[in-house]
Amino acid sequence: MKPDSYWPDSYWIDTAPAFDGGVRGPVPARADAVVIGGGYTGLAAARALALAGARVVVLEAGRAVQAASGRNGGQCNNGLAQDFGSMAGAYGLDRARAFYRDFDAAVTSVETLVRDEGIDCDFRRGGKLKLAVKPAHVAKLETSAELLRREVDADVVFLDAAETRREVASEAFHGALLFRRSASMHVGRFGVGLANAATRRGAQVFEHAFVSRLEHRGGSRFRVTSTRGVVEADRVLIATGASEKGPFGWFRRRIVPIGSFIIATEPLPGDLRQRLLPGARTCTTTRLIGNFFRATPDERLIFGGRARFALPGPRDDVKSGVVLRRAMAGMFPELAQTPIAYCWGGVVDMSADRLPHAGQHGGLFFATGFSGHGTQMSVHLGAAMADVMLGTRSDVVWDQGTWPAIRGHYGKPWFLPAVGAWYRIKDALS
Numbered sequence: 001m002k003p004d005s006y007w008p009d010s011y012w013i014d015t016a017p018a019f020d021g022g023v024r025g026p027v028p029a030r031a032d033a034v035v036i037g038g039g040y041t042g043l044a045a046a047r048a049l050a051l052a053g054a055r056v057v058v059l060e061a062g063r064a065v066q067a068a069s070g071r072n073g074g075q076c077n078n079g080l081a082q083d084f085g086s087m088a089g090a091y092g093l094d095r096a097r098a099f100y101r102d103f104d105a106a107v108t109s110v111e112t113l114v115r116d117e118g119i120d121c122d123f124r125r126g127g128k129l130k131l132a133v134k135p136a137h138v139a140k141l142e143t144s145a146e147l148l149r150r151e152v153d154a155d156v157v158f159l160d161a162a163e164t165r166r167e168v169a170s171e172a173f174h175g176a177l178l179f180r181r182s183a184s185m186h187v188g189r190f191g192v193g194l195a196n197a198a199t200r201r202g203a204q205v206f207e208h209a210f211v212s213r214l215e216h217r218g219g220s221r222f223r224v225t226s227t228r229g230v231v232e233a234d235r236v237l238i239a240t241g242a243s244e245k246g247p248f249g250w251f252r253r254r255i256v257p258i259g260s261f262i263i264a265t266e267p268l269p270g271d272l273r274q275r276l277l278p279g280a281r282t283c284t285t286t287r288l289i290g291n292f293f294r295a296t297p298d299e300r301l302i303f304g305g306r307a308r309f310a311l312p313g314p315r316d317d318v319k320s321g322v323v324l325r326r327a328m329a330g331m332f333p334e335l336a337q338t339p340i341a342y343c344w345g346g347v348v349d350m351s352a353d354r355l356p357h358a359g360q361h362g363g364l365f366f367a368t369g370f371s372g373h374g375t376q377m378s379v380h381l382g383a384a385m386a387d388v389m390l391g392t393r394s395d396v397v398w399d400q401g402t403w404p405a406i407r408g409h410y411g412k413p414w415f416l417p418a419v420g421a422w423y424r425i426k427d428a429l430s
C-alpha cells in the first residue's frame with residue numbers, strides 16, 4: 001500500500017492562519033521573565049506572566065507552535081495515559097487521584113482560555129473512547145471503569161462490544177471505556193490563537209531565536225544568549241519540549257525524544273464519517289504501541305500512532321504513513337482506497353515514568369515530559385508555572401522533588417529499537 005500524493009506536513013498547520021505577531025528587531029537587554037520555547041507550554045506561561053504585568057520575552061528557535069504543539073493528534077483528553085490502578089499502586093491513591101484530577105483541570109484550563117480569548121478552534125467536549133483491541137483487554141477495561149467511577153471520575157462508562165460498535169463502526173474492537181469529560185479541537189488554530197493572545201497581553205515573541213547559552217547570575221537570574229540577541233532576566237522557564245539542541249543537557253538526560261506519526265485522509269464522501277464515528281469522539285487503543293484517531297469538522301479521519309520507532313524526517317514519515325494506512329484499513333476496510341491528504345511526524349518528549357515533570361533546577365524553572373499527553377497539560381502547566389515564577393503559587397502536582405536521569409541516556413535515544421521490540425513483545429502477550 002503506497003501513500004498518495006499528499007502534503008508532507010501537519011494538517012493543523014496547513015489549515016490554520018499564520019502567526020504574524022512575532023517581534024522584529026533584536027531582543028531587549030532586560031526582561032522580568034524569559035520563556036524558552038514557543039509551543040503551548042511557553043505561550044501559556046508567557047500569556048499568564050504578561051497578564052500579571054511582567055515584561056516577558058519568548059525565545060523560539062523556529063516558528064511558534066510548529067513543533068509538537070502544531071503536529072499532534074488534536075485530542076484534548078482527560079484521564080491518565082497509564083492505568084489508574086497501577087498508578088495508585090505505584091504512587092498511592094491520593095497522589096494518583098491528584099494526577100488524574102489535574103488532567104481534568106487541564107481540559108478545563110484549555111476550555112476557559114478558548115472562551116476568554118475568543119479562540120475559534122472547534123473546541124468540543126465530545127468524549128474519548130479507549131478501545132479494546134483484544135478480547136482479553138475487555139475485562140481490564142471493565143475493572144478499570146469500576147475503579148475510576150468509584151475513586152475519581154463518575155463520568156467514565158464501560159461499553160460492551162455491541163455498544164462499542166455503535167460508537168465506532170469497526171469489527172476490530174471488543175469493548176471500550178468512554179471518558180465523557182474529554183475534548184477535541186483544531187490544535188493549529190488553537191496554537192495561533194494562543195500565540196496571538198500572549199502577544200495581545202504584552203508578551204514579546206521572538207521567532208528564529210535559537211538559545212545557545214545560559215549564564216547563571218545567581219538565584220533565578222540568567223543571561224540568555226540567542227540568535228536574536230542577549231537578554232538578562234530575573235526568571236527563566238524552560239519550555240522546550242523534546243529539544244535536541246541548546247544548553248539543556250540536564251533535561252536531555254531525563255527526556256527521550258520519540259517520533260510519533262499521523263496521516264489525514266481527504267474529506268470522507270457522503271455520510272461515511274457519520275457512519276464510522278457517529279459521536280465524533282477522540283479514540284485511542286489499548287496497545288502499548290497503539291493508535292489514536294478522530295474525525296475533523298471537515299469530515300476527515302486523522303489517524304496516528306508510534307508507527308515506527310524512528311524520529312521524524314521525510315523518509316521516516318513516508319514509511320510510517322504506509323504503516324498507519326495499513327492499520328487504518330485494518331480497522332476500517334472501507335477506507336482502504338481513501339486518498340491520504342497529509343502525512344507528518346512529530347517528536348514526543350517522553351519521560352521514563354510517562355508523567356509530566358515541572359519545578360526548578362539550578363535556578364531554572366521548567367515544565368516538560370508530557371509524554372504524548374500534553375495538548376491540555378502543557379497549557380495548564382505552563383500557566384501554573386507562571387504562577388510559581390511569580391511567587392503566587394508554591395508548587396504543582398508534577399513537581400516530584402527529585403527527577404533522576406535515565407541511566408545510559410545522554411540525549412540520543414540509541415536504545416529505542418530495543419524498547420520498541422520489548423513493547424511489541426508485551427503487546428503480543430497481553
Ligand SMILES: Cc1cc2nc3c(=O)[nH]c(=O)nc-3n(C[C@H](O)[C@H](O)[C@H](O)COP(=O)(O)OP(=O)(O)OC[C@H]3O[C@@H](n4cnc5c(N)ncnc54)[C@H](O)[C@@H]3O)c2cc1C
Pocket residue numbers: 036037038039040041042059060061062063064065066067068069070071072073074075076077209210211212239240241242243244245246247260261262292304345346347348367368370371372373374375376377378
Ligand atoms: C505526533 C504527535 C501527536 C500527539 N498527539 C497528542 C494528542 O492527541 N493529545 C495530547 O494530549 N498530546 C499529544 N501530543 C503531545 C503534545 O503535542 C505536546 O505534549 C505539547 O504540544 C507540548 O507542548 P510544548 O510547548 O511543551 O512543546 P513543543 O510544542 O514541542 O514546543 C517546544 C518549543 O521549544 C522550541 N525550542 C527547543 N529548543 C530550543 C532552543 N534551544 N531555543 C529556542 N527554542 C527552542 C522548539 O522549537 C519548540 O517550538 C502529541 C505529540 C506529537 C508529536
